[in-house]
Amino acid sequence: MLKHHHSPPAKPERVLILGASGFIARDLARHLAEEKIEHRTIASSEIDFLQPQSVAQLQSAIGQGDAVVLASGITPDKGRDVGTLMKNLTMAQNVVAALEAAPCAHLVYISSDAVYDWRENLIRETSVRQPAELYGLTHVVREQILTLVAAKAKIPLCIFCPCAIYGAGDTHNSYGPNRFLRGAIKDRMIALFGRGEETRDHIYIQDVSRLIALCLLYRSTGVINAVSGTALTFDELALMIAKIVGPDVKIAYLPRKAPITHRHFDVTERLVAFPSYVSTPLDEGLKASFLQLTALRQG
C-alpha cells in the first residue's frame, strides 16, 4: 500500500531525473516544468551509468533534498537477452553506490508491469512478482536491490509500475496503441495478430507524468501500478484508432503467434492513494496522440 510522507502535498526541493532521453523522462520533465517544480535531467551522454566513474559523478550531482526519479535503463527493443539484463543491473549497481554515499530525500523507481505473473488476474500492487521474460526479471531484481539499499540508507522509496504507455513521443513502437497509430497514419493499415482478442490496459504518457508528480508531491513510499483500470481488446483498440485516424484505415488480421492472454488491473490502491486523480479517457488520449503524431509528420 502506498504511504504518503507529505500530507498535504509539498513540492520537493528539486527533482533529479535519471534517464533524460527516454519516453517517460522527457514527458515528466515537461510536466514538472508546467507545474513549476524545479528539476534537472541527466542523460547517458552526461553520466553513463554503465561506467564505474558514474558513481562519483552521480554522487556529486545529488543534493540532500533531491527527489531522484530513476528512469534509466536499456529498453527491451534494444535487447532482451541476459547481456542486457546484466547491463541494466550494472547501471543499478552504480546508481545504488552513489545513493549509499549521498542519500537523497526521496527515490522513485520506474519499474514495469512486466514484473507480474501474466497468468494472474486481477493484477494489483500486492500481486506476485514472477516475470515471464528477462526484461521483467531486470525490474524485479532492481526493485529488490533498491528496496534493500533504500531501507538501509533510510531513503523513502516508491516503486512505480506502468502498463503499456502510449503517446506521440514513444520510441519503442511496440505492439499496441503507438504502433497501431503509426500504422494507421502511414500505411492506412493496422495489423493485428489473430482477431486481436487479448485484453490489455493502456495508459497515456501524460497520465504517467501526473502520477509520478503526485508520488513526488506526497513523497509516497510503496508500490503503485500506473494503469487506467480499463482493459480492452486489441481489436477494440484498433477500431477506436481507425475511427480517429480515418474511414479508409483497414484492419488486417494476421496469423496468431502467441496464445491469447488477458490482463486486468485493480486500481483500488490508486483510488485510495490519489482520490482526485482522474485518468484520461482512452479515446481522448488517442486523439491527442494522433494530433501530435500528425503534426510531427508534417514537420
Place this chain on the structure above:
Amino acid sequence: MIGFVGLSHLGLNYSLATAAKGFDVVAYDPDAMLTARCAAGEFPIEEPGFGELFAQHRDRIRYTSDETALAECELVFYSLDVRTNDRNESDPGPLSALIRATAPKLSPGTIAVVLSQVAPGYTRQLRMELREVSAADFYYQVETLIFGRAVERAMQPERFIVGARDPSRPLPAQLQAWHASFRCPVLVMRLESAELAKIAINFFLVSSVTTTNMLAEVCEQVGADWGEIVPALQLDKRIGPHAYLSPGLGIAGGNLERDLVTVQSLAAKYGTEAGIIAAWQTNSHHRRDWALRRVHELVLAGSRATAKSFSLWGLAYKQDTHSLKNSPAISLAEALAPFRKSAYDPQVKSLERPIPNLSIAPSALEACLGADALLVMTPWSEFSTVALGDIRREMRGHVIIDPFGVLDGRACHAAGFSYHTLGS
C-alpha cells in the same frame, strides 16, 4: 417428436429419460457407428438402471446419424458434453460445429435447447450467428447430471433452470409439455443467468468441499474430530437451508476476520494448507471497495473537479449495531478524504477518529443536501421509507449507489436516478 443432438453421456441419458416419459425421440449423432451400436443396445456409458430403462422404452427412441430426421422434431436438445483439456479449459468447438451443421435442418417453429456445459453468453451469441440459416429459437437449460446417478437425476430432477432471450414470456408449449412430464419446479431466467447458474452451483460445491478439507486437516493437528463438528454445521441455519446468498461488501465486524486469522495461525503452526483463507481475505478487501470503484467510475471519472459532494447513509458495519469495526462505510469515507461528505446513521452519531471533510447529519434526508451521489452503505431498514422524490429534490446529482439493495431499484430508475447495486 423430440430430438437430441450429440450422444455423449449427457445426450444418451436425457434422450432415454425423455423416451421413458412417454415421448417419441430421435437421438442423433453424426457418428454412424455410435448410433448403430446404440440402436443395438450397446452403449459407451455405464449408468445404474440405464440398461433396464432402455429395455423398457426402446420402441420410442430412434438412434440415427441421418440429420434429416431432426426435421420431424418440434423440440431439439443439443446435448453433446463439452470436453476439457489438460489445463481444464473447455473446448466448445465440436458442440458449435454440431449445432451449425444441424440447426439449418430444423423445421420452422422448432425450439432448440442447449443442454451442454457452455460459458455465459454462448447461447445468445450462437443465436445471433445462426439467425440467417435457422428459424429455430434457442433456449438454454442447466444440466445437473452426476456420474453414477445420471439416470436417477435425469428422471427425477429437483428443478429445471431454463434460460430464455425474454424470460418474461411463457416458455413454448412443446418445452412446457416436456417439463410437465417431470413434475418439478421450472425456473426461467435470462440466457446468461441460466448459463451462469450452472457455474454458480458448482462454485458453491467447490467452496463447501475445500472448506471442509482445509478444516479437517486442522482437526487432525489439534485433536478435534471433523465428524463431531459436521452435525453442528448441518443444524446451523447460516450454513444449512439459510446459507448466505446475498451479495455484500466482504466480511466485516471483526468476529469472522478473527477466526480466519486464528486458523491461519494454526495452519502455520502445524504446517497445514490454508492458502484459501488469504484468497478469501483478498476477495473480501476487494468487495469492501466496490462502492469506491463505482464512485470513481460513475461520479469522478472524466471530471477533474474536486467540488464533488457525497451523502453516506449508514456508517456501522451492518444494521442494528453501532459498531464500526472494519466498516466498509468508514473505509469509503476515508478514501474520499478530499471530497465533502455528509453522513447519517441511526445509531452512530460521532466518530472516535475524525475523517477529513465528513460531517454527521441529523437525518437521512438532510445528509442528501447538495450531494452528487447517495451511497447507502449500511442496510438500515428505515432508509427504505424515505421518499425518493424528497431525495431527488435535496440532491444535486442523480446517482444512487446501494450495494445491499435497500431501496427499490425500479422505483429509483423511475424517479430519474442512476441506480447501482451489487449483483446486477
